[in-house]
Amino acid sequence: MKYSFTCDLHGHSYYSDGKCSPSEISNIAFELGINIVALTDHDLTYGLDEFETSIQKLNENGKDIIGIPGIEVTTEDGHIILLFSNTKDAKEFSETVHIEEKNDLKTVIKNSSKYNKYIIIPHVEIPYIGSFSFETLAKFFKDFPKEMLHTGLEVINGESLVMPRFLLKKHRTLEDLNENHGWNRSLFANSDHHSKHGIGVGVTEIKSDKEVKNAKEFIELLKTSSGGEAKTQKILSKTELLIEYFYIISGVIRKRVALLFPGLPRFRKRQTITV
Secondary structure: OOEEEEEEOOEOOOOOOOOOOHHHHHHHHHHOOOOEEEEOOEOOOOOHHHHHHHHHHHHHOOOOOEEEEEEEEEEOOOEEEEEEOOHHHHHHHHOOOOOOOOEOHHHHHHHHOOOOEEEEEOOOOOOOOOOOOHHHHHHHHHHOHHHHOOEEEEEEEHHHHHOOHHHHOOOOOHHHHHHHOOOOOOEEEEOOEOOHHHOOOEEEEEEEOOOOOOHHHHHHHHHHOOOOEEEEOOOOOHHHHHHHHHHHHHHHHHHHHHHHOOOOOOOOOOOOOOO
């Protein structure tokens, strides 16, 4: 029997630069028919407990959905997403991450090496949002051959779908590069949402010969599968585009200010709401 999972593995809550609470993200994802959703806030994991609780309550009410605890780390080379098999590991790893600073990539890889995880390199060569260049990506695979085996590439990113076209004119085809270099990495589409409107814009359909029941089993599936079908799932209205773009730009500005003035207050942990 073949199983199919609709996945959105890149998105942000109001604990970093998003608008939604973690519980809102999980509920909206379920309503959109997403089977597996990740929370990957920038450089922190403050929202993962609420996210996990919300996922559990959905399942208790007969609404099947799997939540993947993750983090999007800012490094000197670009952003890198780490998806973990459990919340405990994600939170423990996050204690080694500097918030809104450019972490050393080698240190990030070293500190994450003991965990059961899967890496996704997001929004490659999209300007102004902390992206790997293709050259940096090639160097990453050369420097970390072991990690390459458990690393996927995000070929469709929701942010790129709402950014002005002129900013993307130099964007080359990551799929071709993946093939030409012989990387043969799994390819993903993710929303990289910052508001409720962006959730599910980009999704990946992943098939499996066996059922996946939790985050640990899904991480193992990613490590052994050849990827899935990366696609856009919904089209945003002009108003929705503007709202999503507003949160993207405000997040970029705040990160730039934080890097220029490191003494300013950073993200603050919000009080967990009842879900």
